[in-house]
Structures are given as C-alpha cells and as structure tokens.
Amino acid sequence: MTRPTLPATRAAALALLSLGLSGTAAQAFSYTDVQLHYGDGFRLGRNGIEETSRAVLTLEHFSTFGYGDFFAFIDLFNDFDGPDTNTESGHYGEAYLHFSGKAFGLGLGDGILRDIGADIGINHGDDFGVGLIGARADFNVPGFNVLSLGLYSYNNYLDPFDRDLDSTYQVTIVWNAPFEIGNQKFTAQGFVDFIGDQGSGVDDQIVFSPQLRWDVGNALGHEPGKFDLGLEYTHFNNKFGVTGVDDNSLTIFAAMKF
Incomplete structure (x- = not known):
C-alpha cells in the first residue's frame, strides 16, 4: 500500500486561485510548479506498518477559466526502506x-x-481512489492570501485493503499567509482534512500538513515567487482509517514555478 501524503500542494494552488480570481472571474491565469521532496516518517508504504523514507517528485498545475478554475497534481515517489535494498515506486494524484x-x-x-x-474532485493512486463533490468558501482575512473552508461528500471507489467502505464527509481548511523578516520573503501555508469514519473498524482520519517556504529566488536578487526552499510536516492520524497508525513525516523540499 503506497499512497503518499503530500496534498499540501493544494495550498499553493488555492493561494494563486484566490489571487487570480480577485479580479474578474474571466481573467485567464495559470502556472505550473515542480517540487522535489525528501523525508521520512511515512507508514503503510513498502515497509508496511514501519516507517519508510520517501522521495517525491510533484508536478502541479493550476489554471482559471471563465466560470472557475482547475487544479491538478501528480506525485511520483520512491520508498527506500523495507525488507530488501530495492526501492519501490508509485504515484498519487488529485x-x-x-x-x-x-x-x-x-x-x-x-x-x-x-x-x-x-467543487468536484478525484484522488487516485496505485491502489487508492476517492471521488468528492461539495462546496468551498473563500474568506477575506487580513494577513492571508487564502483562508478557505470546504465541505465534501467522500466516497472510496478503490481501497488498498479491499474493505467495504461507507460514504462519509471531508472538511478541509486551507491557508496561505506570506510574511517578511527583514528583506527575506516567507510563506506559511498548509491544510487540514477531517475525514469521517467509514463503517465498523474504519476510524475517522485527520491530515494536518503545514509548510514553511523561503523565497530563495528573491534572496539571491532574482524575481520573487519563482524558487522556494521549505519544510513540510505531515501528521496523518489513523491513516486510511487504520486505528493507531499515524504518519509523522518531515520533508525538505525545493519548488520551482513556471
């Protein structure tokens, strides 16, 4: 079972979403982002219930159109720890x-x-699939480029453990708050998902994933908002509904925006 936990990329997309839609809804806007993460603390990967290290290449795209926007990403990853010295590859996208x-x-x-x-969405990996439908509200709050609340119906169509899962809910909060220290630019961003239980033996889940980004391009005297270095922490409580199995992963990453 090898689903990664890097959906905090959604936070960057929603930041640009709100900036892009702050004018007219028909205003065209798009970006593509490439990220490289490395860290450890991932469970239910190639090393089973034990922790594994993971490298992830993330490709992310966001664009607006006349009546809204479209966002997608795909993670291509390798787990390094396990019963032998071979790596294990996989993918996950939203x-x-x-x-x-x-x-x-x-x-x-x-x-x-x-x-x-x-909103309508799909989350899909090697052995994991969820369809979502719902609504999102975006708020004007001083200091935040983004503060949003989403409420969705959450329905598995593919489960890594072949369980008979009930439909449930997902509540998502996303934030993006830029700040400066001296002449250095930073961003605190992230999200938290609350996912309900899905029947007997399938516990509720919480995914909490904040990021801290440093604008290295700006620090080196280049155009700001193009190249970041950062840290991402993810706590995945009751991962995939398995009671007591939690991710506490920390990754370092580089991100380049085109």
Missing part, C-alpha cells in the same frame, strides 16, 4: 474542478466572504 459563485452572478459584496462555489 484533480479538482471549481465553479465560482461570483462568476455565475452571486453577489457577495466586500465582506468577509470572498466567494463560494461548487
């Missing part, structure tokens, strides 16, 4: 289509609620 309420004429004024709209 794709989300969002329809902006403002683009359909929903008047929200200039209050704390920036936008609200409908």
Whole structure:
C-alpha cells in the first residue's frame, strides 16, 4: 500500500486561485510548479506498518477559466526502506474542478466572504481512489492570501485493503499567509482534512500538513515567487482509517514555478 501524503500542494494552488480570481472571474491565469521532496516518517508504504523514507517528485498545475478554475497534481515517489535494498515506486494524484459563485452572478459584496462555489474532485493512486463533490468558501482575512473552508461528500471507489467502505464527509481548511523578516520573503501555508469514519473498524482520519517556504529566488536578487526552499510536516492520524497508525513525516523540499 503506497499512497503518499503530500496534498499540501493544494495550498499553493488555492493561494494563486484566490489571487487570480480577485479580479474578474474571466481573467485567464495559470502556472505550473515542480517540487522535489525528501523525508521520512511515512507508514503503510513498502515497509508496511514501519516507517519508510520517501522521495517525491510533484508536478502541479493550476489554471482559471471563465466560470472557475482547475487544479491538478501528480506525485511520483520512491520508498527506500523495507525488507530488501530495492526501492519501490508509485504515484498519487488529485484533480479538482471549481465553479465560482461570483462568476455565475452571486453577489457577495466586500465582506468577509470572498466567494463560494461548487467543487468536484478525484484522488487516485496505485491502489487508492476517492471521488468528492461539495462546496468551498473563500474568506477575506487580513494577513492571508487564502483562508478557505470546504465541505465534501467522500466516497472510496478503490481501497488498498479491499474493505467495504461507507460514504462519509471531508472538511478541509486551507491557508496561505506570506510574511517578511527583514528583506527575506516567507510563506506559511498548509491544510487540514477531517475525514469521517467509514463503517465498523474504519476510524475517522485527520491530515494536518503545514509548510514553511523561503523565497530563495528573491534572496539571491532574482524575481520573487519563482524558487522556494521549505519544510513540510505531515501528521496523518489513523491513516486510511487504520486505528493507531499515524504518519509523522518531515520533508525538505525545493519548488520551482513556471
């Protein structure tokens, strides 16, 4: 069973999403991001319940269209620890289509609620698949480029343990907050998912994944917002609903945006 836990890339996408949609909904905007992560503390990978180290190459894309936006990423990863010296490769990806309420004429004024709209998504890996449908609200909060709340119906169509899983819910909070220390630019971003239980013996889950990014391109006198170095911590409580099996992983990463 080899699903990675790097969906914090969603936070970067939502940051640009909100910036891109802060003007007219029809404004075209897109970016592609390449990230390389390395760290340890991953369970239920090639080393079973024991921890494994993992390297991940992430390709991420975000773009807006007249009525919303599209976001997708794919992780290509290798686990290094296990019963032999060979590595084990795998993949995991997510794709989300969002329809902006403002683009359909929903008047929200200039209050704390920036936008609200409908989402449809899919999360898929080598032996894991989930379909999601729901809504996301984006908020105007000083100091944050992004603060959003999503509520989704969560339905497995592929399970790594071949269990008969009930449908449940997922609540997602995403944040992105830039700050500066001296002339150095940083970003604190991340997300937390709350996923309900899915029947007898399949516990509820929490995925908490904050990142701290340092804008190295800016520090070296180049264009800001193009090259970051960072740290990402992920706590995955009751991973895949398995009671008491938790990830506490820490990765270092480099990210380049095109």
